[in-house]
Amino acid sequence: MVIRIDPLNKKLFRDLWRIKGQGLAISAVVACGISLMIASFGTVAALDESKDAFYNRTRFADVFAVMKRAPDSLLQEIEQIPGVATAETRITAVVNLDIPGMNEPATGRLISLPERGTPLLNNVVLMSGRYPSTQRPNEVAITDPFAKAHSLSLGDTFKAIINGKKRSLEIVGLGLTPEYIYALGPGALMPDDKRFGAIWMSRKALAAAFNLDGAFNDVSMSLQRGAQTEEVLRRLDVLIKPYGGSGSYAREDQLSHFFLSNELDQLRTSGAIFPPVFLLVAVFLLNVVVTRIVTTEREQIGIFKAFGYTDVEVGWIYLKLVLILVGVGLSLGMLLGLWMGDSMITMYKTYFKFTLRDFGVDPAVFATAAAISLGAGLLGGLGAVRQAVGLSPAVAMAPPVPTSYEQSGLAALFSKFEISQPTRMIFRHVSRFPIRSGLTIIGVAFSVALMIMSLFFLDSVEKVIQVYFFQAERQTLTLTFVEPRPATVEQEIQHLPGVITTQPVRSVAVRLRNGHLSDRKAIQGIVSGADLNRLLDSEQKLIEPPPGGMALSKYIAKDLNLKLGDTVTVEVMQERRPVVEVPIVRIVEEYLGFQAYMRLDALNRLMKEGPTVSSVHVLVDSRYADELYTTLKDTPAVAGIVQQTAALDSFRNTMDNTMNVMIGFYVALASLIAFGVAYNAARIALSERARALASLRVLGFTREEVTYILLGELGILTLISLPVGCLLGYGMALSMSPMLSTDLYNFPFVIENATYGWSVVVVSISAIVCGLITRRRVYDLDLVTALKTRE
Amino acid sequence: MPDGAQSETRVRETFRAEGITKIYKTGDLRVEALRGVDLTLYEGELVVLLGPSGSGKSTLLNILGGLDLPTAGTLFFKDMEITAATQSELTTYRRDHVGFVFQFYNLIPSLTARENVGLVTEIADDPMQPDEALEIVGLEHRLGHFPSQLSGGEQQRVAIARAIAKRPDVLLCDEPTGALDSKTGIVVLQALERANRELGTTTALITHNAGIKDMSERVIRFADGQIISVEKNPVKKPPEELTW
Incomplete structure (x- = not known):
């Protein structure tokens, strides 16, 4: 069987082959957006539906309460509410x-x-x-x-x-x-x-x-x-x-x-933010590439039209090009999305323990993804296609006028300085196409920012770990008693094997109230001079529990709209349930488990009790740890043991399992965007200037000098985008930081210099690789044809 | 044979080409663009290379200019054997000794007339000032204009100024008036003629326009990759008297 391909389609396939690098970059960016969309929609759906199904099946309650001891008869009264x-x-x-x-x-x-x-x-x-x-x-x-x-x-x-x-x-x-x-x-x-x-x-x-x-x-x-x-x-x-x-x-x-709903919210947020960004990048790249193709093919378009092809037939060729690029991206994105979604669900299965259904995507999501990416494709390609359709044959076949430059604005500025002509060419070209240059800068800057934002999580978690585990909570274990006990229990614990030092704590469940704002919290009564569980201010400087009044976690203070010097109503929820007014005399910075603090003796007085403790922090000599554990296993008064190293391990584990996967994704995506944008910028610049560069080679410019002109532009745009990206990343991390905080932990806003450094390095490497690939093309420039062809 | 008595007084050769052959192979296709061309160009002369498309004149010009190497034969520029040069030596050769003028001007659109000339003077050893070069081609009033603001003839004159500003030993012009109407073409040719006369630059000018031959000292005709005749022009006409 002979397959006949009409000449326009042949041309289409050859065009596609010619721009395969750029085309792949565009398809890859589309694929990223689509895959993120499919993965997050599918994951949210799986989590949400499984959650609802599980809640229904198990008849998960709406309201909960615990008490000391209530008679069964109280149930009737409760049912009457x-x-x-x-x-x-x-x-x-x-x-x-x-x-x-x-x-x-x-x-x-x-x-x-x-x-x-x-x-x-x-x-x-x-x-x-x-x-x-x-x-x-x-x-x-x-x-x-x-x-x-x-x-x-x-x-x-x-x-x-x-x-x-x-x-x-x-x-x-x-x-x-x-x-x-x-x-x-x-x-x-x-x-x-x-x-x-x-x-x-x-x-x-x-x-x-x-x-x-x-x-x-x-x-x-x-x-x-x-x-x-x-x-x-x-x-x-x-x-x-x-x-x-x-x-x-x-x-x-x-x-x-x-936590489950929090995770769902975060997934929904990132699913709503990231895919559009990738698709916008794709729209930009498509626009630049297809416009460029139409410009270089003016003559061909003129010839096709002169031969009698209709405007629609010619336009359709370029539209098909757009559709193929988007289609490839869409298909890749769907496959990638299914894989990503599947691995996310696998991750969530280790994290959330319930009958979580397998990853699956509603066909409607696929349809939406297809519609959105095609829409993005049309948005990106339509201008160029219209340009092709609108060209009249006679105009198309005449050489285009040289790109016009004028002695105004930035161009004039570059006339004043004593710079070499090649450098002037670079600056003029950048400023001649401000929108395109700007979008390239934004594209590369965005990839830097995305990288910073992803790595910021690690910095933030590391800061939490350093402060919480190594500065604030330095005990090996915390023993919590079934019932509050006389303070003398501390001495008994000191005599247990391996105990180096101890610190008593009285923890009281309270409702803190400021006007109509209230919050269920615990007040921790701690002793002054405590060396294990310590209070820190926002600069991580040690502070003593205030003798009169309360030290309040910054985030509780914010929630309750309280500031230093205000008074908070404390409604104790246990024992004699006193209600008292306590002045806030310190604000403390905490990243994990926000609480209120008082001096132990003051809290005992508030509770109208003698010296009483509810838990004891213990520093243990690790050589005797096993012996201590054996003893504790048989100690009925101890209800709970929190082991700091285990807590740290599980904290790190959880973070590694969940965050590193996502961070890995985002770092890969950021590099891809950087590469896609930079590669397209370099290739477009090469295509637009191949003839000028060949002319310069003819005039005696060396390959290196000519490469400088071409890649200088990419270099300048990249150089501008790096600090812009750092700023953007700073802003994005700053706004993400409160969004990620929960009632239990807070992601402090910390960006280490290394994060900026890595982001800049990775994106720069992306740009340099693009530069090296493009440089090879500069070396292969055909000098003779450059002279014979007109632009 | 061609030069007779003049060779006594003008012994200094700019180019000596012997047996230049150029074969292009693309796939199965083998095109003999030049078939054993011998040619000598002398210092300061203005020659016109005439011939139909595909006769080999552009190929020869490209080889003279160090853009392309012949398949066989030797070419000397003064004492330098061009045919034995490396790519980077060819670049240096073009940079130091050759001025090019192209049919489509090949100006850099982002640089003004003065800056386009500056592009070359910056990398040359003993250039003239850009303004001076533009004055020679009569564009002293268009220094700050971008190519898009210049007519075709003006653009070509900028290209000539750019070519002569480094005081090259040779000026190679490939169809310099090919894209211009005759009136504009004459202005361009005047500029070339003036550069040749005032700077003594050996000038080779390709055209398929026979009318232009009258401004040259010698006319070299090409056909099928070979030189079919070299004729001396006894009376050089000034460009303004040319017609086509």
């Missing part, structure tokens, strides 16, 4: 676990299962096994990731210290819960499956263990559609207050949900 659909009481407790094969103790949250049937709210999705039997008090179900982290399976046992008694528990079920999709243990900064898990037991067994027969200490409820959540919370607080309730909270403040 207008807007409540279902309410369910539970017994929950945080306990120390002794897991085979793990030296240090882990933390578990015991959650009761109802006597009959499955939980009405916050149900467990069993991955394997069954619910624990009410008849066998030692049977438990545990969270699947926790079991996996310890290679525990059905039938295995582990020990827990339940209300002072060490008990052996048998695993009969492995499950997942909406309460711990993001499984943050008490006091932890990052999820750590080894150190925290939820454990379900029969209610009967837990009631017996904690002396809570006929009582509960945890309630969750779902609300009717249209219920006033704030009002429900207020009424619930009133009901549970007499029973040691420490404040109810809505799903929005439930930690796991909070």
